[in-house]
Structures are given as C-alpha cells and as structure tokens.
Amino acid sequence: MSTNGNDVAVIGGGLVGASIAYGLARKGSRVVLLDEGDIALRASRGNFGLVWVQGKGRGRPEYAQWSLRSATLWSAFAAELAEVSGLDVQHENKGGVLLTLSEAEDRQVRALLAEIGSSAGNMRYEYEFLPRARLEKLLPGLGPGVISGSYSPHDGHANPLILLRALHRAFVRSGGRYRPNYTVDSIRGNADGYRIEAGGEALECGRVVIAAGLGSGRLAALVGLDAPTVPVRGQLMVTERIAPLFKVPSNLVRQTGEGGLQLGYTAENAGYDTGVRSDMLRDIAWRCRTAFPFLDRLRVLRTWSALRIMTPDGFPVYDESPTHPGVYVAACHSGVTLAAVHAFVIPDWVSGRPLAPELGCFRTERFNVQEAA
Ligand SMILES: Cc1cc2nc3c(=O)[nH]c(=O)nc-3n(C[C@H](O)[C@H](O)[C@H](O)COP(=O)(O)OP(=O)(O)OC[C@H]3O[C@@H](n4cnc5c(N)ncnc54)[C@H](O)[C@@H]3O)c2cc1C
Numbered sequence: 001m002s003t004n005g006n007d008v009a010v011i012g013g014g015l016v017g018a019s020i021a022y023g024l025a026r027k028g029s030r031v032v033l034l035d036e037g038d039i040a041l042r043a044s045r046g047n048f049g050l051v052w053v054q055g056k057g058r059g060r061p062e063y064a065q066w067s068l069r070s071a072t073l074w075s076a077f078a079a080e081l082a083e084v085s086g087l088d089v090q091h092e093n094k095g096g097v098l099l100t101l102s103e104a105e106d107r108q109v110r111a112l113l114a115e116i117g118s119s120a121g122n123m124r125y126e127y128e129f130l131p132r133a134r135l136e137k138l139l140p141g142l143g144p145g146v147i148s149g150s151y152s153p154h155d156g157h158a159n160p161l162i163l164l165r166a167l168h169r170a171f172v173r174s175g176g177r178y179r180p181n182y183t184v185d186s187i188r189g190n191a192d193g194y195r196i197e198a199g200g201e202a203l204e205c206g207r208v209v210i211a212a213g214l215g216s217g218r219l220a221a222l223v224g225l226d227a228p229t230v231p232v233r234g235q236l237m238v239t240e241r242i243a244p245l246f247k248v249p250s251n252l253v254r255q256t257g258e259g260g261l262q263l264g265y266t267a268e269n270a271g272y273d274t275g276v277r278s279d280m281l282r283d284i285a286w287r288c289r290t291a292f293p294f295l296d297r298l299r300v301l302r303t304w305s306a307l308r309i310m311t312p313d314g315f316p317v318y319d320e321s322p323t324h325p326g327v328y329v330a331a332c333h334s335g336v337t338l339a340a341v342h343a344f345v346i347p348d349w350v351s352g353r354p355l356a357p358e359l360g361c362f363r364t365e366r367f368n369v370q371e372a373a
Pocket residue numbers: 011012013014015016017018034035036037040041042043044045046047048049050051052182183184185211212213214215216219232233234235236265305306307308309331332333334335336337338
C-alpha cells in the first residue's frame with residue numbers, strides 16, 4: 001500500500017481538525033494532522049470559549065440536538081483530555097445565562113427560545129427565565145439595565161486556548177503525527193487512496209478530512225464539494241483578574257479560570273480584515289457595563305479580533321465527496337461547543353460508517369437545491 005502508513009490525513013489543526021484527528025487516533029487509526037501554521041487565520045485562537053446550546057437551532061432542530069449532544073458529552077471529553085494530555089481545559093457545566101438589555105431584546109429571545117423549544121420534539125431542551133434574585137445569585141453585580149435572563153443547565157464554558165493545546169497533545173500521545181507549516185495545495189486520488197501536495201512535498205494516505213476553517217471551501221471544491229464559508233469577524237476584550245465572582249457564564253461576560261472577565265462580542269462582515277475597531281469595542285463595553293456596572297472600575301488588558309467560519313445558513317457542514325470517496329469535509333461556527341461530538345462521534349463516520357440520519361441535513365447539497373433535485 002502506498003499510503004505512507006497514514007490511514008487518514010486531517011487538513012487543518014484548529015479546534016475542528018484537532019478534535020476529529022484526536023478522535024480518530026484514540027480509536028487506533030494512524031493519523032497525520034496537517035496545518036498551515038501560526039500565520040493562519042485561526043478562529044480557534046480568538047474565541048469566547050462557550051459550550052453553548054441556548055438559542056441554537058432555529059429552523060433546524062437537528063442543530064439544537066447536535067449541540068445538546070455535544071454539551072452532554074463535554075464532561076467525559078474534558079476528563080479524558082485531562083487524563084491523556086495532562087491539561088485541565090477548565091470546563092464548567094453549571095449552566096449559562098442569556099441576558100437581555102431591552103424590552104425588544106427580551107421579546108426576541110423569548111420568541112426564539114419558545115420556537116426552538118416547541119420544534120425540539122422529544123429532545124430535552126431546558127431553559128427558564130429566572131427571577132431577579134436568582135439571577136443575581138448566579139451573576140453578582142447585575143445592573144438595573146438588565147431586563148431578563150434565561151438560564152439553561154445545558155450551557156457552560158471552557159478555556160479554548162488550553163483546549164486547543166490539550167487536543168494537540170492528546171493527539172500526539174495517542175500516536176498521531178502533527179505536521180505544521182504544511183499548506184495543502186492539492187488532493188489527488190491514487191491507487192490506494194489519496195496524494196496530498198503542499199509546496200514541493202507530497203504525502204499519501206487512505207482517507208482525507210478537510211477541516212481547514214476558512215480554507216475548507218477551496219479544498220472542498222478540489223474534490224467536487226460545494227462547502228462555501230465566509231468570515232464573520234468577532235471582537236472581544238478581557239479585563240484584569242478579580243476574585244472568583246460569577247457562578248456561570250453569560251452571553252455577555254464570562255470569568256476565565258484565571259479570573260479575568262472576558263467581554264464579548266461582535267459579529268461583523270469585514271471580509272478578511274482582522275483589525276480591531278474602537279467603535280465596536282465601545283459597543284461591547286457599553287453592553288457589558290450596562291449588565292454589570294462594576295466593570296467601570298476594572299482595567300481592560302487586551303482586545304483582539306478573530307474570524308468566525310460561517311456557512312451560508314449558519315449550520316455545520318459534514319459531507320463526503322461524491323467524486324472522491326473517502327474525502328470528507330467538516331466546517332462549523334461553534335468548534336468549542338461541538339468539540340466533544342467531533343472527537344467522539346464524527347470519527348465513526350470518517351472510519352466508514354454511514355453518516356447518522358439526523359446529520360444528513362448538514363450535507364452540502366442543501367446549498368445547491370436545484371442540482372440536488
Ligand atoms: C470571536 C469569536 C467567538 C467565538 N466564540 C465561540 C464560542 O463561544 N463557542 C464556540 O463553540 N465557538 C465559538 N467561536 C467559533 C470557534 O472559534 C470556531 O468554530 C472554531 O475555532 C473553528 O475551528 P476550525 O478548526 O474550523 O478553524 P480554525 O481555528 O480557523 O482553524 C483552521 C485551520 O486550518 C488550517 N488551514 C487552512 N487552510 C489550510 C491548508 N490549505 N492546508 C493546511 N492547513 C490549512 C489553518 O492553519 C488553521 O489552523 C467563536 C469564534 C470567534 C471568531
């Protein structure tokens with residue numbers, strides 16, 4: 001066999017690729033993880049760190065279900081990563097709160113959650129608008145500008161940077177090979193599988209997973225898959241550290257394991273511009289200090305932006321190439337939340353099992369309805 005001993009090559013070493021690569025390696029596959037390197041656009045290094053279910057899945061109950069499944073698997077996933085990598089990813093699953101700051105926002109969130117809840121069928125989709133006193137217990141320092149807060153026990157958070165490091169370390173400790181600075185240019189079929197080329201180098205493997213974030217669309221097109229992704233910029237900031245305060249994260253602020261308060265976040269169509277804009281940061285600061293007026297007294301230590309990987313309908317993409325069997329694509333905008341299913345569930349599919357029926361709606365054919373029909 002001319003697969004160079006590689007059962008699978010995973011292209012993209014961000015959270016999605018690293019989760020799938022680790023999941024494959026822990027099942028005994030011989031996996032090589034190929035990554036462009038540190039200059040790349042990496043959502044995995046700039047995100048908010050929520051493991052979040054609330055509000056996800058409008059119009060696509062399968063997505064609510066998928067997010068919930070991952071959130072449910074997350075504790076076992078974090079425990080396994082701690083054991084294999086020796087790193088604590090600071091996962092907490094005590095729930096999370098969706099705060100609103102105006103009557104209009106409150107109405108929108110109530111309608112959104114009711115709609116998702118009613119389309120969830122038998123799925124356990126729990127949330128509850130809490131009375132003020134209970135909200136203040138979970139989130140001390142809440143200001144009068146908060147209109148409502150919906151608590152869901154499914155939500156939580158983790159440290160996304162430690163998660164990425166833990167996945168890479170666990171992958172290598174499970175027998176995986178990591179190749180940084182390896183920017184894949186082409187994927188071609190050969191007698192035993194696939195030949196992947198990067199610069200002047202080539203590598204052979206049996207199967208391929210394209211999980212290259214914003215680079216996935218171009219690579220997927222090489223194997224006949226239409227998996228378009230667009231960047232959506234998000235800006236965040238973090239304050240100096242304070243003593244442990246918040247019991248749970250919210251959509252506006254989360255306290256990191258180190259004590260800093262991470263304030264988020266924008267969603268902007270700014271192309272591939274990774275700059276930070278002061279007017280956007282002012283909006284974040286305004287919303288967060290309306291929710292928690294004591295933030296006025298804290299210093300902001302760092303601001304940054306990162307590019308989300310957004311599909312045209314905002315839902316994940318999982319598909320296998322119709323022209324290149326054994327080449328798969330995986331892309332999504334919630335790689336922290338979905339890390340557990342990417343490590344524990346998706347590898348079965350990449351190993352040859354059919355895609356579970358409830359994930360069929362995430363195939364790429366939905367972007368080209370005419371052709372699919
Ligand atoms: C501001 C912000 C806040 C967010 N908050 C959350 C949150 O709270 N919870 C949550 O679940 N998600 C959140 N996300 C989303 C989450 O960060 C992403 O879903 C996740 O990081 C995507 O991981 P990825 O591996 O697909 O992409 P990336 O992290 O972008 O990694 C893609 C990798 O592919 C590599 N690559 C690209 N092209 C090639 C090539 N040709 N050859 C080799 N390698 C290549 C790159 O080097 C890169 O390392 C947030 C994102 C942003 C921007």
